[in-house]
Amino acid sequence: MPEAGAATPQMLRRVNARAVLKAIRSIDVATGTELMARTGLTRATVIAVCEDLIRRGWILERDPLQDSAPRQGRPARRFELNSRAGFVMGMDIGAATVTAAVADLRGNVVGRSSLPFRTTDIPASERISTVDRAAGLALHAAGATPGIVLALGAGIAAPVDRDGKVLAAQHFWSLFDVGLRAALKDLHGWTVLLENDANLAALGECWRGSGSGVDDLVVLLASERLGAGIIESGRLLHGSRGAAGEMGYLDLLEGVGSADGIAKLAREWFAAAAVPAPGPARGRPAAASRAPLTARQVFDAAARGDRTAVVILDRLSERMARIIASLASLVNPEQVVIGGAVAESAAALLPRIIELLPRFTATPPRVTASPLGDAIVTAGAIRHALDYVEANSLDLVLPTPYSGMITTA
Template identity: 45%
Template sequence: MGNPVTTRQLRAVSTRLVLDHVWDVDEVTGSALIDATGLSRATVHDVCDELIDQGWVVELESLRTGSDRSKGRPARRYAFDARAGVVVGVDAGQHRVSAVAADLRGATLARTELPVGPDDATPERRLALVEQAALVALDGAGTSPRQVLAVSVGVPAPVDREGRTSFQDNPFWALMNPDLATRLHDRHRWATLVDNDANLAAVAEQWRGHGRDVRSHVTLLAGERFGAGVVDDGRLLRGAHGGVGEMRYLDFVEGVGSATGVAALVRDDARAQLRRLDGRAGSSLQDVDPARLDAEQVFAAAAAADPLAVSVVEHAAALLARVVATFASIYDPQRVIVAGAVAASCEPLLELVRQELDRYVDPPGIEVLASALGGDVVTVGAVKRALDHVREHALDIAPATLRRQPEVPDWIPPGV
């Protein structure tokens, strides 16, 4: 026989049942909780009292009016306290660091964005920017750092299950993730999760985007470099070292040749073609300062039938179709979602990709869609990852106790 179930274990199961139900509804009566969980009335109310003491739940005022007092004891009403704590989602990109503070149902409380400059290319400055972005977002939300229940950070590097980048042959990856999880935890005692930015984009699409109604999809971050988050049968794939979705293999794909992303490809190709015009009329893009030219302007010009822009977009579409075809061969997704800042303007490109794609895939019919989550897709996924962590470990967290802890002393990061 196995070990007998202890009273403590039974209590934990009861607490989880009640907390999960309260978390997902606006408010609930004790009677409704009894029906939903199958627990006794005494157990339900005892558990709710414990959750109130811990800071997870609040008891609402009775709806009973003065004229109803003859009808017996009023029903006790409970609600999950979505402001019992906060989570922070960070997109620690190569050129910007953005952070969102959110409540425990994922509603955004405040957002901030910091540029990454040439002087920020050190591990110390990288950590300082991530910390600063998180603290500014918390300040904007009117929230103390003590109320943070989890922080999730997305980085443009492969990340293993412990939040570390194990690959040793890429200095850029090492810079993007200088063991952020350990350093933020040591500094603030925050539960810190670090993940690949494309993985978090896939989490965001599965939560609030085009991945909600399919079991298998690939989310492709397509800015300066390609990176992919892969969801198969509802589960995010990682690999032994977090390398699933890394795109270095594109160096060996005929007609592609590198992991350079759509935004960079379109911008750089347009600039090159404009230089070849050498002042001769031929494109509306000649009116744009080459230093400020970006993919969005090229897509807009292509939609207006500018011949140079159309040529650039056709070339990028042929390349992207081959990239998507490799996903079809390796992962067999139902849907590929192009995400990141480029998604808002890339529909002219994707229309050509859809026309081209069936040449390469069998069976045909993979959907290729632009994300509707915009440039915030990674922070949305980071918030979701942090929320999932808090919910999984809720029985080990007492928000009311955290709020009574002393603040971490002020710290001035190097170079700030």
């Protein structure tokens, strides 16, 4: 029996297969030389791994390029990921809505759906049923069936430990402790990877957002409630029970006082300030005195010069500067990203946040707004599922046999 930590041939095969799949996922067609450069493996190892993955259906071999100029030796072999050999699913399961996205093995979304929950506090069976219907609609949009799903990544608005267990220490968190992994395994045979939604947002931002190449990163989901996903030295932080990045401490932070998000406060503060006074409301949007504005409308009003909205954006900017400064003191990130559905609007806060940060911290990070919008959690969930598939490719059986050679058109 090998010593603990010793590399076995089987372990090396897994590591090498994962490295090749990860490398080839980002290239249209790769030669052995290109895969050597991206993985650090020898030519013999790359070719052996590719041939094994071809037999298993994960990659395809293209015909060699036909060069008009005479060349010595064999033409370079060319390999391509079989991106439709199987699919993954990413989910964003909030308190009010579930969004499901089906993606191929390159991470390209081919089907998406969203469904509301009837109410926030519904029975576990109803929540599971709604999640399952959203998954079915996304598969239908992709023209696919449940049997093609190799893994499902799901983000929930509650702490999740390294083993995928939900921390149900608060009532709101307990709403997500519904036995989803076992239920979908029983229904469809799916492997479900539960994770905190802000953690998945951090993975998504590092993969396809503004955090690419950043090893020390915090992503703040900031719409209704604040939550943070923390990447430290390239690793996602969970904490002992999965609660790293929970923002309950903001109740105690001077000038903040709660974990309420940007969208929620923009609406509430504007509504509180928009009580009609005697006489005309100069400079105020006509709708302000008749119906509550959405957060986007508050930001739009500020852009038009509405005085109340401008003051609210300034308050939000100072509040976010204090929050980001607290994170800078705790984990010292290189970059903090404001993400979620509010990200596009929150870009208007950045100049004032950046101006204020040095007042509150000696180590101000770079602050950006995510370009991923409300797709940030599903993007991270897809990436999480792809990572699982790549790590376990030698154990997974693909749903359909594929030919190992395709011909260049």
